[in-house]
Amino acid sequence: MDGFKKRLNASIQRKLSFSLLLAILGVALVAGIFSFVSAFDEAHELQDDTLRQIAALFDRQHLPLAHLGDDGRTQGSDEESRVIVQYLAGGGKAAGQGDAGAPLPLPLTLADGLHTLKVGSEPFRVLVKTTASGERIAVAQETGVRDEIARDSALRTLMPFLILVPVLLLIVADLVRKMFLPISALSAEIDQRSEQALYPVETADLPAEVRPFAVAINRLLARVGQSMEAQRRFVADAAHELRSPLTAMSLQAERLAEADMSGMARERLAALRRGIGRGRKLLDQLLTLAKVQAAPDLPTSAVSVQGIYRRVLEDLMPLAEAKRIDIGVEGAQDALVLVSELDLMAVVRNLVDNAIRYTPAGGRVDLSLTLEAGGALLQIKDSGPGIPAGERVRVFDPFYRTLGSDQVGSGLGLSIVKAIADRTGAEVRLADAAQAAPSGLSVSVFIPKAKLRVG
Known part of the structure; x- marks a missing residue:
């Protein structure tokens, strides 16, 4: 973990990318939870509206309940998603808590409206309504089925998050990488230069945050160039100044060689002339080196x-x-x-x-x-x-x-x-x-x- 933190702090690009990815994931997680809860509650509201509509349909159309069968559901209907409609009270048609023919043993004292009841071992969502004719009907649905439908609906609302968030993370990482490309290009361009290439860095295409750094580099390059030029001038001037006395010494040694002298003196004179020759060659090499290190002639x-x-x-x-x-x-x-x-x-x-x-x-x-x-x-x-x-x-x-x-x-x-x-x-x-x-x-x-x- 410490190694990851060091690598993260060592790179602005990694740090920015990691921070943006964490922010996006955090926002996406909060938005996903909020969307899931909202969709889940809205699905329950829609299911409650469905129970109300079924009750209103029976009230307006005065539909008999006998055609639903003894268990209160349409023949061949889905066992899990069934909606049960039964009389809660109403004279001889009452189907209540002691009636063996009633689909659900619901209490007869239920008030009109929505209730969540546990009937037997299963929880039910029950709507009780009094019809225009004075009969009371109950429209019920298992809460397990309702929750499963609501959960599926809420999960479908999360699909765009599950698809778009990874795509957004990739896009953000790519955008951050592209934003730092000018810096990488600048680094590569400076790294590939020779020690003599001290011309300024181009700053027109650089971001505003990086431009001051490039300007500072240009000023440093200018100072280095001035220092190197001063050194080259010093070497050239010193070589020129030394050339005249060496030439004079060489001429004096040639004249001295014409004079009569002993064998030992002539050997020492020969060594002196060789030393003077090496000095003149060194000066010539120094002048050549100073010249080739200067600005090139095209x-x-x-x-x-x-x-x-x-x-x-x-x-x-x-x-x-x-x-x-x-x-x-x-x-x-x-x-x-x-x-x-x-x-x-x-x-x-x-x-x-x-x-x-x-x-x-x-x-x-x-x-x-x-x-x-x-x-x-x-x-x-x-x-x-x-x-x-x-x-x-x-x-x-x-x-x-x-x-x-x-x-x-x-x-x-x-x-x-x-x-x-x-x-x-x-x-x-x-x-x-x-x-x-x-x-x-x-x-x-x-x-x-x-x-x-x-x-």
Whole structure:
């Protein structure tokens, strides 16, 4: 019972539905009892009127009672629903309490009007009337029969309640569910948004009671958007400010390399230049990440995937040749995707750069393109160590690097890929490139709404 109360209090819809159902059932029960009692009493009134009409008919028509038979009822009539008519007093025709021929042994002293008497072991409803000729007649009916008829009549009045109340309960439950549909739709719409989708919630179709809550959500989204924009501006400004001194340090290191120095000093200078290079690359990655997290630029034209592949391979081929890595594109199929050229270039470049860096010398990196489900599937496979299944969610976090990796990097490459994918509606999946170890890594990027390029 406590669990039911907790579930009831946790949901306004359940609480409202339950309260309405209880109210309807309570009103229906009271109305049903009132209707039953009223119909029961009215049926008794009608039966009393029937006794009066029978008595009036005998009085007006002066009908003899002999044709009713010795037991006071018509031959072949229903035993249970019979109405008994007999003389109560009237000279030689008197049929009273000591008359063996009388159907019912009724007291002769009964006053005119309606009486409820117990005759023998059966209760009777008796109407006593004095006719115009001075004779007294009694019209009687068993109360058990009367009650059964009245009960059947009253139960028939309850049939509409028994049919309509369940229908009303279903209608009310359905109406309450439909009334809360805008709230469910609003919840689903907000839940399906990406972290970058901070545009306001539409409030025109919401109920007046929910609209203030939606307006408050819109204000919160605006504040979050302003805070994120301030963070992006800070990262971009900091990267720009740091780029100038790093460039100056790089130039000074190049000039210093031209001077005469000892072997140990030259080794330390080489380490310094490598550190400066890593810092410049980190700044470039930070600027790229800040840019892709900003408001998206709508693409004006479709981009060729094979064209992007060629440009990326031209830029990164020296890095692959330095490690003797066999890199290339499988197949000649091309597709046009409605994505910003800079975004697609950043995605492919970061994935290929990671594949080359983490693939051992003499390894292999393959790029491929297939069309499926109305979209383009870009795949970059390598023969490197791969990524453990438990870390495939974490690797998309900024600055996260796989444990045990001896490669130098910023940890922002996959974060940039994920940010661009979320912003453009693409999907990034990580899997093993092969079944046997070492399995390598296969990165798939599915871009919807692509079309085959012929020629």
